[in-house]
Amino acid sequence: MTQPLIGVLGGMGPLATVDFLHKLIVALPARRDQEHVPTVVWNVPQIPDRQRALAGTGESPLPAMLAGIARLNAAGATRIVIPCNTAHLWFDALAAASSVPVIHIADATLAALARATSAVAPVGLIATRGALRAEIYQQRFVAGGIPFHTHTDEELDEFFTPGCYAIKNYELERGGKLLEHAGRLLVERGARRLVLACTEVPIGLTHIDSELLPISIDSTQALAEVCVAYWRQVSPQP
């Protein structure tokens, strides 16, 4: 039998990859090392910047991401995850190139949102400009009849984008505050839940222990939970 193994296409950014691997451990109450989810991680951050590529000011990250998918397949991965929402703009090409299923982070996150609340209430979507333009999340909200709010271009420029890059620069306090402010704007507009559809955001909000965390759905956490559910289903262990 093929041994189950989660392939992680990481490095986008490296800190979000670490956050994902940490959440994978915490999501599985294990008594021994050996019970934890096995992963192989292609954590090579020399992938051209996703946001710059989408803005037309940088080269495409697709070839580097495809190389990573090929490495993970060669290493024996039985499922692949990508702890970066913006990278999912290239999801179709990546999934087509993989001989094993690639789990979509937005599907994982929508499932987590459904588990968190049965009430239909407006959500606030915190995501990169590229992810917003590609409507990765909005199309799922529309299909589910979920009302949502997103940031304006000005709010992205002033709060979200600098917050996101601050986390990448390991300025966690500054980044956390900028991202919390961005989140509050959506709450003021009527959002009752926040969907953290950028894997830098939970790192910042957690660092400042933000009051927004209890109403937040964390896409990194959601992806980890799907991996734990898969592992529990297929694990050869009791």
Next chain:
Amino acid sequence: MTQPLIGVLGGMGPLATVDFLHKLIVALPARRDQEHVPTVVWNVPQIPDRQRALAGTGESPLPAMLAGIARLNAAGATRIVIPCNTAHLWFDALAAASSVPVIHIADATLAALARATSAVAPVGLIATRGALRAEIYQQRFVAGGIPFHTHTDEELDEFFTPGCYAIKNYELERGGKLLEHAGRLLVERGARRLVLACTEVPIGLTHIDSELLPISIDSTQALAEVCVAYWRQVSPQP
């Protein structure tokens, strides 16, 4: 030219692997994702327990570790590191099986100790019973003329070993306190520096923000620093 790539033989335990990857990020003040050290991580914790194997109560972890080394070589690693001190009892066999150099964690840690202090003062060695019996660190202290203190069997049974397994169970507060107590015993015996030669220990001491941290040399951190130095030397980037 071969692209530099750090192969990480992880999963011993998974949390120590995450801690290593996190320290690798923090050790390199990068302005962009793309400047960070690229890694491929074989993070498969289904490796038989190292301490039990050494105690004669469990199977050998060597075949599983050799399989990991082979995967990392196949994935294109140019250097390999193992963020687990006890695993280094099998270092010679692992290094012999690898076509690329495996960096020894004790060499990295001794180099960090030398950087931290030029004075010859007694160190306290915090390590598993297996690592102590194999004298991985003691032989280096003797060669360097460094006096050292280690735990008694009773202290290992009462404080160190339960502390180490508490960290593996994600009981960070309890584990941190047990490990801090173990460290204090060595300080009371005359140690002026503590060598944290088990990668679970810094996780526990950091969680409780232990007063022992300022006098501690962290083997995980030392390994990360060696990787950053390698990457800076060979990186194709400016």
